[in-house]
Amino acid sequence: MMSDFFILMKQELVITVIIFILLLLKIGADLSNEKMLQLANALLLLNLVLGFIGNRPGVLFNEMFLANPLVVLEKNILSLGTLIISLQSSAWLKKHDHVPEFYILLLCTLLGMFFMISSGNLLIFYVGLELSSIPLAAMANFDLGRKRSSEAAMKFIISSAFASGLLLFGISLVYGATGTLTFSELGALIAGGPLQTFAFVLLLAGFAFKISVVPFHLWTADVYEGAPVAVTSWLSVVSKGSVLFVFVSVLYTVFKPIAGSWYNMLFVLSVLTILTGNLFAIRQHNIKRFLAFSSIAQIGFILVGITGSSQLAAASVVYFVLIYVFSNLAAFGVIALVSAVTGREQLNDYRGFYRTNPVLSWVLTIALFSLAGVPPTAGFFGKFFLLLAGAGKGNYILVTIAALNMILSFYYYLRLVKAIFMDVNEQPIEQLSIPAYSKLALFICITGIIVTGLAGYVYDYIHSLSSKF
Amino acid sequence: MLLSALIILPLLTAIALLFCNGLRQVRVLALSGAVVQLIYVLWLLVVYWQQRPAGDAAAILFEEDHLWFTPLNIHYHIGVDGIAMAMILLTALVAVAGILVSWSVEKLNREFFFLLVLLSLGAYGFFISLDLFTLFFFLEVAVIPKFLLIGIWGSGSKEYSAMKLALLLMGGSALVFVGLAGIYFNAPTAAGHTFDLLQIARAAIPAEAQKLFFPFAFIGFGIFTALFPFHTWVPDGHSSAPTAASMFLAGISMKLGGYGCLRMALLMPEAAQAYSGIIILLATIAIIYGAFATMMQTDLKYINAYSSVSHCGFVLLGIGMLTKTAIMGAVLQMVSHGLMTALFFAAIGMLYDRTHTRQVAQLGGLLKVMPFIATVFVIAGLCSLGLPGLSGFVAEVTVFMGAWQNEDALYRIATVLACASIVLTAVYILRAMGKVIMGPLAGTGSLGDSLPDAGWNEKLAAGILITGILVMGITPFWIIQLISG
Numbered sequence: 001m002m003s004d005f006f007i008l009m010k011q012e013l014v015i016t017v018i019i020f021i022l023l024l025l026k027i028g029a030d031l032s033n034e035k036m037l038q039l040a041n042a043l044l045l046l047n048l049v050l051g052f053i054g055n056r057p058g059v060l061f062n063e064m065f066l067a068n069p070l071v072v073l074e075k076n077i078l079s080l081g082t083l084i085i086s087l088q089s090s091a092w093l094k095k096h097d098h099v100p101e102f103y104i105l106l107l108c109t110l111l112g113m114f115f116m117i118s119s120g121n122l123l124i125f126y127v128g129l130e131l132s133s134i135p136l137a138a139m140a141n142f143d144l145g146r147k148r149s150s151e152a153a154m155k156f157i158i159s160s161a162f163a164s165g166l167l168l169f170g171i172s173l174v175y176g177a178t179g180t181l182t183f184s185e186l187g188a189l190i191a192g193g194p195l196q197t198f199a200f201v202l203l204l205a206g207f208a209f210k211i212s213v214v215p216f217h218l219w220t221a222d223v224y225e226g227a228p229v230a231v232t233s234w235l236s237v238v239s240k241g242s243v244l245f246v247f248v249s250v251l252y253t254v255f256k257p258i259a260g261s262w263y264n265m266l267f268v269l270s271v272l273t274i275l276t277g278n279l280f281a282i283r284q285h286n287i288k289r290f291l292a293f294s295s296i297a298q299i300g301f302i303l304v305g306i307t308g309s310s311q312l313a314a315a316s317v318v319y320f321v322l323i324y325v326f327s328n329l330a331a332f333g334v335i336a337l338v339s340a341v342t343g344r345e346q347l348n349d350y351r352g353f354y355r356t357n358p359v360l361s362w363v364l365t366i367a368l369f370s371l372a373g374v375p376p377t378a379g380f381f382g383k384f385f386l387l388l389a390g391a392g393k394g395n396y397i398l399v400t401i402a403a404l405n406m407i408l409s410f411y412y413y414l415r416l417v418k419a420i421f422m423d424v425n426e427q428p429i430e431q432l433s434i435p436a437y438s439k440l441a442l443f444i445c446i447t448g449i450i451v452t453g454l455a456g457y458v459y460d461y462i463h464s465l466s467s468k469f
Numbered sequence: 470m471l472l473s474a475l476i477i478l479p480l481l482t483a484i485a486l487l488f489c490n491g492l493r494q495v496r497v498l499a500l501s502g503a504v505v506q507l508i509y510v511l512w513l514l515v516v517y518w519q520q521r522p523a524g525d526a527a528a529i530l531f532e533e534d535h536l537w538f539t540p541l542n543i544h545y546h547i548g549v550d551g552i553a554m555a556m557i558l559l560t561a562l563v564a565v566a567g568i569l570v571s572w573s574v575e576k577l578n579r580e581f582f583f584l585l586v587l588l589s590l591g592a593y594g595f596f597i598s599l600d601l602f603t604l605f606f607f608l609e610v611a612v613i614p615k616f617l618l619i620g621i622w623g624s625g626s627k628e629y630s631a632m633k634l635a636l637l638l639m640g641g642s643a644l645v646f647v648g649l650a651g652i653y654f655n656a657p658t659a660a661g662h663t664f665d666l667l668q669i670a671r672a673a674i675p676a677e678a679q680k681l682f683f684p685f686a687f688i689g690f691g692i693f694t695a696l697f698p699f700h701t702w703v704p705d706g707h708s709s710a711p712t713a714a715s716m717f718l719a720g721i722s723m724k725l726g727g728y729g730c731l732r733m734a735l736l737m738p739e740a741a742q743a744y745s746g747i748i749i750l751l752a753t754i755a756i757i758y759g760a761f762a763t764m765m766q767t768d769l770k771y772i773n774a775y776s777s778v779s780h781c782g783f784v785l786l787g788i789g790m791l792t793k794t795a796i797m798g799a800v801l802q803m804v805s806h807g808l809m810t811a812l813f814f815a816a817i818g819m820l821y822d823r824t825h826t827r828q829v830a831q832l833g834g835l836l837k838v839m840p841f842i843a844t845v846f847v848i849a850g851l852c853s854l855g856l857p858g859l860s861g862f863v864a865e866v867t868v869f870m871g872a873w874q875n876e877d878a879l880y881r882i883a884t885v886l887a888c889a890s891i892v893l894t895a896v897y898i899l900r901a902m903g904k905v906i907m908g909p910l911a912g913t914g915s916l917g918d919s920l921p922d923a924g925w926n927e928k929l930a931a932g933i934l935i936t937g938i939l940v941m942g943i944t945p946f947w948i949i950q951l952i953s954g
Contacts, residue, residue, distance in 0.1 A: 101765075124917055284546050311540075312540065312541070315540070331812075367615065373607050374607070374609060374613050375607075375609045375610050376610060376614070380606070380609065384602075384605075385541070385644070387646065387650065388541070388650055388653070391647075391650040391651070391654060392654065394654070396647060396650070396651060396681075399647060399650060400643075400647050400685075403643035403646050404640065404643050405643075405646070406638045406639060406643050407636055407640045407643060410635065410636060410639045411632070414616060414632060414635055414636075415617075415632075418620055418628055418631070418632070421617065421620065421621050422620045422621055422627075422628055422631075455538075456537040456538045456539070456543075459538050459540070459541075460538065460539045460540060463539075463540040464540075
């Protein structure tokens with residue numbers, strides 16, 4: 001029993017140990033920022049490596065906590081994202097007074113996400129979700145001197161409290177209707193009466209808030225813009241990814257019996273989300289807001305895939321999130337660097353970027369192409385499989401709408417590419433030297449963008465793990 | 470590995486280009502890559518002739534099949550039949566000529582040649598694909614280089630044109646995607662869902678599904694080959710692009726669409742039959758409208774671009790007619806138009822480099838100053854208007870003969886109208902040529918009649934393309950045999 005506990009919860013335990021190490025160092029040792037960053041990155045790398053070895057499936061605490069290969073993989077994807085974000089925010093953190101606190105908060109949210117992904121019960125899911133959102137509000141406020149940062153934190157905490165309220169209401173209704181909160185038992189008890197459907201709608205709204213599905217997206221752009229770039233990338237990649245993983249598994253296991261009714265809801269939500277995300281992205285001037293809306297549109301594409309409700313769909317979502325980690329973080333990596341050195345965050349600032357920073361320009365361009373879904377980048381494969389999964393149930397109307405919306409998204413991504421390569425600028429962003437950490441992070445991202453798509457076995461592997469759906 | 474080399478070679482060239490410095494190294498490397506590729510393609514052609522069972526143009530040779538995404542049954546499956554072989558040959562010829570013409574591109578030269586090579590890679594991959602996924606992959610690979618080539622190195626309202634082209638082609642891809650997804654889920658093959666062209670062709674998609682998804686796929690590919698009314702990217706894109714990119718765009722890229730349309734029509738014959746009236750209608754409109762629109766143009770590049778709309782209409786007309794001869798004509802027209810339009814753009818580029826204007830009204834008497842370039846210009850023009858002995862004639866006559874085999878009134882009317890467009894072509898071609906190369910000297914600026922004629926690279930580029938046009942025009946039987954056995 002004890003060994004079960006240590007093996008199945010290994011990833012959570014490692015994170016906890018790291019948190020304590022950092023906490024003790026904060027109190028006891030007086031490390032320089034440089035040393036602290038080295039140590040933190042080394043620990044995160046260790047965490048990632050440990051995540052891959054010695055795993056086995058099982059359940060703990062009366063099915064409260066599940067571990068299976070897919071869950072482990074999902075956690076590893078999040079760990080990878082964390083490592084990349086940590087590497088590329090080094091330029092910003094170096095000048096910050098509170099490096100250990102940043103990592104402690106970051107890892108607390110990661111721990112919450114791990115519990116959420118592993119949850120086999122709505123209660124532990126909720127606890128994990130809260131653990132992952134509350135420290136995040138503090139992180140959004142991490143540019144302590146900037147008013148906008150506090151504003152972002154405030155908006156985030158209010159909207160996430162509202163979402164939590166909806167979720168709790170939904171969970172209590174589920175309990176009232178069925179008498180249990182365990183996923184494996186719920187699957188048999190959900191039949192689709194009015195109460196159960198209402199409970200589902202509330203849960204869906206809660207999830208929709210977290211992954212910013214239209215019409216629950218209003219907090220996204222403001223928070224993304226106000227928060228420090230590192231936190232923005234964390235929000236848009238790791239935080240969203242973790243909720244998506246749970247969302248898919250809850251939909252496909254617990255609410256499978258009422259697939260017919262959530263299918264229509266997702267249809268409407270995905271069309272709205274893609275369209276709103278795309279149309280608003282076109283009108284943005286701030287690059288973080290721009291990526292915020294583009295990420296909303298991406299979520300819409302993921303929803304299209306989810307409507308397929310099959311093993312193919314589940315695998316495609318996980319695959320897409322993995323690709324999204326690489327592509328979005330590559331884009332954010334460049335933006336973080338530019339923002340940390342020059343403080344410029346407008347789209348217009350990137351005009352003529354290629355003349356001064358050719359390498360960073362190519363990185364950003366490849367990332368944008370991957371987000372837009374252009375081959376040979378991984379984004380192409382991700383989108384192709386998502387839409388193919390969506391078409392699997394014969395819903396070609398939705399797939400056609402989504403495919404045509406790719407033109408819109410293409411437009412705004414290409415506009416940034418055009419600014420980088422074709423526009424002239426009197427005061428372009430000066431030539432930046434890329435710090436070693438950022439170089440490593442960008443290298444990982446670009447390698448990921450190229451390899452994840454072209455190497456078919458990555459998808460094969462994820463697909464083989466998704467067999468439980 | 471025989472056929473994969475067609476992709477690997479450009480890929481290696483492209484990667485090597487990234488490590489080159491200076492125009493001299495870059496262009497030598499790009500050219501040697503393209504020449505090696507051309508020689509390899511010619512050798513492949515010889516091997517293809519030898520290995521092919523006599524008279525069987527549909528035989529697929531050099532097949533390679535690797536599983537790519539196991540759960541989805543997606544394969545990297547390549548192979549060539551006669552039609553694909555002809556298209557590959559076209560690509561190799563235009564690629565060499567295009568690189569030769571861009572010999573003196575100074576601005577960001579490494580990136581320029583990198584993108585050109587990438588564009589040709591996309592085309593090679595597309596033509597040899599036997600799996601619809603691979604096909605789609607390479608189709609999209611070729612979109613982004615076009616956008617960047619036009620936007621960075623172009624002229625005029627280049628950003629607008631680049632964006633318009635990219636978005637319309639993306640729209641085409643989106644439609645193609647829906648069509649492919651429909652085929653994937655509806656083809657009743659033994660191996661479950663598949664993108665494999667050969668298996669799908671054997672399995673015969675149900676007529677209902679064909680009728681639903683054929684329009685998506687056909688219009689999608691049609692956008693790439695200037696299907697009316699989605700042709701608007703062609704004039705802007707071609708005229709804003711730098712010379713080599715125009716050649717690639719009109720010579721190779723538009724053929725991706727034609728080839729795709731042809732494959733779709735062969736894959737879904739019942740739907741193609743059902744929609745053939747509409748295809749023919751649109752093709753005829755494109756032919757006539759394109760010709761009239763050309764007559765109104767004053768810019769040489771716009772003249773050739775609009776005439777491309779008209780000429781690509783013949784490709785679609787041939788496909789829409791669905792007779793064996795007409796389809797053969799469509800393929801011939803693709804090859805012929807590819808060579809001819811590349812030559813035309815090359816000649817215009819050479820003129821423009823020297824006179825810095827493309828306005829017909831500002832040019833005149835250039836035959837006296839630049840005899841070589843003017844001659845190239847004339848050959849391209851005569852080929853365009855279908856002079857016997859050049860490739861245009863062979864292709865158009867074949868299309869018309871094939872079209873006439875349909876006895877339906879609509880088809881006959883369309884054929885007659887399409888034939889009439891040749892007169893219109895003659896009007897705009899002869900008018901433009903007369904003004905530009907004959908009459909009093911104009912447009913040469915302060916240099917007067919001391920403007921240099923073509924350099925060795927330009928002569929070589931034009932020579933390669935003219936050889937192609939002549940060989941196809943005088944001895945068409947070999948390419949006809951290659952295509953249809």
